[in-house]
Amino acid sequence: MKTRAITGFFFIIVMVGSVLLGHNAFGAFYLILSLLCLHEFYGLNIKSGLQPNRASGFVNAIFIYSIFAVMVYHDRPIYHSLLFLLTLTFSAIFIQELFKITVAPLTNIAYTILGLIFVTVPFTFFHALAFINGPFNFHYPLAFLLMLWANDTGAYLVGMNFGRTKLFERHSPKKTWEGFIGGVVISGGVGYLISLYFPELDWKHWVSVGILISFFGTLGDLIESMFKRSINVKDSGGILPGHGGLLDRFDGFLLAAPIVYTYLYFVVNV
Incomplete structure (x- = not known):
């Protein structure tokens, strides 16, 4: 538990620092x-x-992330033409399979592309959050992270103390409806507090973002649990002592980031 707490503390410091250090550090850190x-x-x-x-x-991951990063940095037609480079890089996924001896080449291609959709695209959306209303603004990604962590913490604490009814036992035996509701309430509450300091959005929209993060973050967690259980693996990796892998920390992030960006895009641009 001590190792987990220390790792979590320094990980949060690094995450917040990357958001506050400007668009270059922010973009590079989340690409890595x-x-x-x-x-x-x-x-x-x-x-x-x-x-x-x-x-x-x-x-392809580097190209997808970098091309969209350039487009949000400088919203000019000439940079949009860079998207056509993806036709070449995507072709490489199929061409590489020609030089391998495998029994399921199309399956390998499909899972290669699935990784880009499931992992790279959400990080691209999260990066774009900082530019959703023009110049770099760390308020949006920072608020997203704060509400995501509030949801995880609230769901854990409420579920541990009051959890009785299983949420989706087949994929995640420890999750409960009580914990889920607790996460929604606490994340929404943090959204309201954020509205007092970040005036870009009305409090109703910040609270709505908190609820969206709770809902889709929980679904993302369940999806990753389903995936790991299907191959009988407990953790996605061991890079974070006491926490497992990075995918274990970003499972909720992956589904919530595109949804939140889509919501904010239409709210900010009405």
Whole structure:
């Protein structure tokens, strides 16, 4: 427990610091995180007997993240043309499979692309949160992280003390409806507190974001649990002592980030 607490403390410091240090540090840090998470995802696939095309997968991950990062930094038509480079990098996923001797080439291709959709795309959306209303604004990604952590903490504490009714026992035996509701309430409460300091949105929208993070964050957690149980693995990795892998820490993040960005995009741009 002590190791877990120390690791969690320093991890939060690094995460918050990356948001506060400006758009260059922010962009670079979350690109690295996305690649590490993709590495764990492909590693889990390999443990299950698959052979995803990791080299072309990493190349595509870097291109997807970087191209969209440039587009949000500088919203000019010339940068949008960079999207056509993805036709070349995506072709590499299929071409690489030609040089491998495997019994399920299409399955390997499919899981390579799935990693990009499941891991890289959410990090791309999270990065774009900081530019949703123009210039770099750390309030949006920082608020997202605070509400995500509030949900996780609230669900854990309420579930541990009052949890009785299983939420989805087949995939996550420890999660309860009481914990889920506790996470929603606490995350929404943190959203309201954020509205007092971050005036970009009305309190109703910040609370709505907190509820969305709780709902889709929990679903993301369940989806990753389903995936790990299907290959009989407890943790996605061991990079974080006491916490497992990065995917274990970002499971809720992966589903919630695109949903929150979509919600805020329409709220901010009405």
